[in-house]
Amino acid sequence: MTLAIGVDVGGTKVAAGGVEEDGRIIAKLKRSTPAASPARTEQAIADAVTELAASYRVAAIGLGAAGFVDSARATMLFAPNLAWRDEPLKHRVEERLGREVVVENDANASAWAEARFGAARGYRDAMLVALGTGIGAAILIGGELYRGRWGIAGEPGHIRVVPDGRLCGCGNRGCWEQYCSGNALVAEAREFARRTPGAAVRLLQLGDGTPEGISGPVITRAAIEGDPAALRCFQTIGSWLGQGLADLAAILDPACFVIGGGVSEAGDLLLDPARAAYERALTGRGHRPLAEIKVAELGEDAGIVGAADLARASSAAIFRQRRRRRRRPDHPALARSYAARVWRTR
Ligand SMILES: [Zn+2]
Incomplete structure (x- = not known):
């Protein structure tokens, strides 16, 4: 069986998976990220790929990495949660594996996966906004990822x-x-x-009794139970989300926003206040169609699936290009007649 391997490289873990053409993951493994050492992080990536490649035929390898990837998609310019500063990631991992890898920003990889197999399927103009430690985002225009001139478009978390x-x-x-x-x-x-504290009893109970013991999953669980304090927190975050999406719509006018990240597991508890705030803040409201605001479907696997699929697409494109070059005759007269023939058959 021929798989593409996708690796999701985050600040705390390296998750790798073997992905079929239809986006299904058939083998997966996780390693912790030695985030302070670029060399050890690269070795962890290479080890994960090698382990998966031992059991399957591998068509392509893609890395989705949390950080700024340059326009050549080879160097990590900067990563807030990893020690990468102008790190030639593509070259370093290829050296270790002895074969080609494709590097992509992790949010771009997730957005690609949602567009091919998840919540953004069928939308050509869409935006992914993932709420985690910060905000990860990616832009799809006309069915393609928009990366910007220097590769780092789609960072609205810092507006x-x-x-x-x-x-x-x-x-x-x-x-x-x-x-x-x-x-x-x-x-x-x-x-x-x-x-x-008197109004936050349930939140405190579900944690360890102190405010510091309240975590994201605790708040989500309390909100699902209907706890008013937890619902109020989602109301606040959801309102900020909707307001921000209205600002993004003012620039990009997408058909769909896909909301991912751990916070999105609360579903409509987050999205209902977001939709309300979006409608309130949208310029020209009442006189323009509203973009859909949807929860991401692929969860934490999106990075793996997207990195693998992008790598598969890239290696197929390279293969087609090489085949075209091989077929083209060298002699100028033959090349001219070949070009005319290709033109006629188009
Ligand atoms: Zn900032």
């Missing part, structure tokens, strides 16, 4: 939404992801429990 607001990991203040992310949800709930 300033509050002048002189909360300090962000990027060094600026008031970035969107400080108000709308998994971390923001947890910060909101902890602050609420600190100020009004």
Whole structure:
């Protein structure tokens, strides 16, 4: 069986999977990421690929990495949660494996997977917004990933939404992801429990009894039970989400927003307030179609599936290109008649 291998490289784990042409994962494994050492992270990637490749024929290998990938899709310019700074990732992993790999930003890989096999299937203009530690995002225009001139388009988490607001990991203040992310949800709930512990009993119970013990899964569970404090937190984060999506619609006018990341597991508890805020904030509301706001379907596997599928597509394109080159005759007269023949058969 011929598989493509996709590797999702995050700040805490390397997850690799063997993916079929229809997007199904048939083998998967996880390693922790030695994030402080680029060389050891690259070795962990290579080890994971080698282990999977021992059991299957591998058509292509793709890496989806959490960070800024350059326009040549070879170098990691910067990664907030890994020690990569101008790291030639493609070259280093290829050296270890002795074969070609394709490198992509992790949010781009996830968006590609959702477009091919998940919630954005059938949409040519869509945007993925994933709420995790921060905001990961990707843009699809006309069915293709839009990467920007230098490869780093789609970072709306660092749009300033509050002048002189909360300090962000990027060094600026008031970035969107400080108000709308998994971390923001947890910060909101902890602050609420600190100020009004009497109203946060269920949140405290589900954690370890202290505000610091309240985690994302705790808030989601309490909200599903109908706990008013947890629902209020989702209301707040959802409102920030909807407002931000309206701003993005002002630039990109997509048909669909796919919301991913751990926070999206709350489903409509997050999306209902987001849709309401989106409709309130949208310029020209009432006189334009509303983009759909949907939950991602592939969950944490999206990065693996997207990286594998992008690598498969890229290796197929290279194969076609080489075949065309091989067929083209070298002699100028023959080449001219070949070109005329190709033209006629088009
Ligand atoms: Zn920022």
